[in-house]
Amino acid sequence: MAMATLARSVLVTGSNRGIGLELVRQLAASPQPPQHIFATCRDATGPRGKTLQELAARHPNIKLIQLDTVDLPSIRGAVQAVETHLEGQGLNLLINNAGVGSQATLQSVDAQEMLATFAVNVVGPLQVAKEFLPLLEKAAKDAGTEGLSCSRAAIINVSSKVGSIGLCLGVLEAPMYPYRASKAAQNMVTRCLAAELRDKGILCAAIHPGWVKTDMGTEQAPMTVERSMQGILEVLGILSQETCGAFLDWEGNHLPW
Numbered sequence: 001m002a003m004a005t006l007a008r009s010v011l012v013t014g015s016n017r018g019i020g021l022e023l024v025r026q027l028a029a030s031p032q033p034p035q036h037i038f039a040t041c042r043d044a045t046g047p048r049g050k051t052l053q054e055l056a057a058r059h060p061n062i063k064l065i066q067l068d069t070v071d072l073p074s075i076r077g078a079v080q081a082v083e084t085h086l087e088g089q090g091l092n093l094l095i096n097n098a099g100v101g102s103q104a105t106l107q108s109v110d111a112q113e114m115l116a117t118f119a120v121n122v123v124g125p126l127q128v129a130k131e132f133l134p135l136l137e138k139a140a141k142d143a144g145t146e147g148l149s150c151s152r153a154a155i156i157n158v159s160s161k162v163g164s165i166g167l168c169l170g171v172l173e174a175p176m177y178p179y180r181a182s183k184a185a186q187n188m189v190t191r192c193l194a195a196e197l198r199d200k201g202i203l204c205a206a207i208h209p210g211w212v213k214t215d216m217g218t219e220q221a222p223m224t225v226e227r228s229m230q231g232i233l234e235v236l237g238i239l240s241q242e243t244c245g246a247f248l249d250w251e252g253n254h255l256p257w
């Protein structure tokens with residue numbers, strides 16, 4: 001299925017590897033790519049950003065921007081850089097993808113591991129959303145449409161099924177206290193944002209990518225990052241006021257919170 005333009009401008013956090021990198025790759029390769037793809041990562045100019053630098057060199061619409069999601073001056077610097085590129089336009093779609101895993105069990109978990117995981121998986125997406133809000137509000141206002149969509153203005157938080165309290169999957173096999181608790185908390189952030197920003201024309205939703213082969217997902221994961229991102233981009237394309245505040249997987253199935 002040929003994809004229509006998802007949004008005029010898209011920003012992805014943690015886009016130097018894994019899911020974020022593949023999202024940027026597929027957005028850039030789509031038949032009608034966004035005018036601006038803000039590919040952000042911690043190490044934009046260094047070795048960790050090398051693959052992304054090479055990709056950006058082949059696609060003039062990819063703008064590589066430094067953004068450490070737990071560093072407020074870095075977030076604010078990214079907002080300024082994005083604003084300059086947008087030349088008076090708003091930002092349509094913010095994808096909070098950056099995240100960290102943690103395998104800590106009840107036996108091995110400590111306060112530092114809990115807090116470090118919460119910093120990246122909960123505080124990061126919230127602060128990034130907060131700082132980019134004026135640009136998202138601008139996009140929502142300028143769209144000249146009524147309904148909610150990713151092409152108008154949206155915040156998508158990449159979540160995980162293992163953070164679902166309703167499902168509470170495989171605790172004994174995969175306790176992962178810091179990771180699970182952080183994704184459950186991130187889900188509440190998504191719900192609160194969805195409720196608060198709906199009337200401003202900004203859609204918010206949580207997406208579970210499936211278990212995917214990345215550094216975090218490991219080689220054991222059953223799904224390739226290519227397949228998962230194809231699904232996610234299709235799902236993003238059909239989000240509307242009905243799915244605002246929803247928790248969906250890469251195939252568009254609803255998950256319990």
Ligand SMILES: NC(=O)c1ccc[n+]([C@@H]2O[C@H](COP(=O)([O-])OP(=O)(O)OC[C@H]3O[C@@H](n4cnc5c(N)ncnc54)[C@H](OP(=O)(O)O)[C@@H]3O)[C@@H](O)[C@H]2O)c1
Pocket residue numbers: 013014015016017018019020041042043048067068069070096097098099100101120124158159160161208209210211212213214215216217218221
């Ligand atoms: N893979 C799966 O099976 C799976 C399943 C469910 C949900 N998810 C979620 O999907 C998202 C992406 O995961 P992934 O599998 O692609 O993981 P990954 O391969 O480990 O990549 C994580 C990305 O997040 C970035 N990151 C971490 N901390 C950051 C910070 N403070 N500021 C900016 N970027 C930061 C990393 O950048 P550096 O290179 O600088 O470290 C990297 O680009 C995460 O939110 C994860 O929880 C993944």
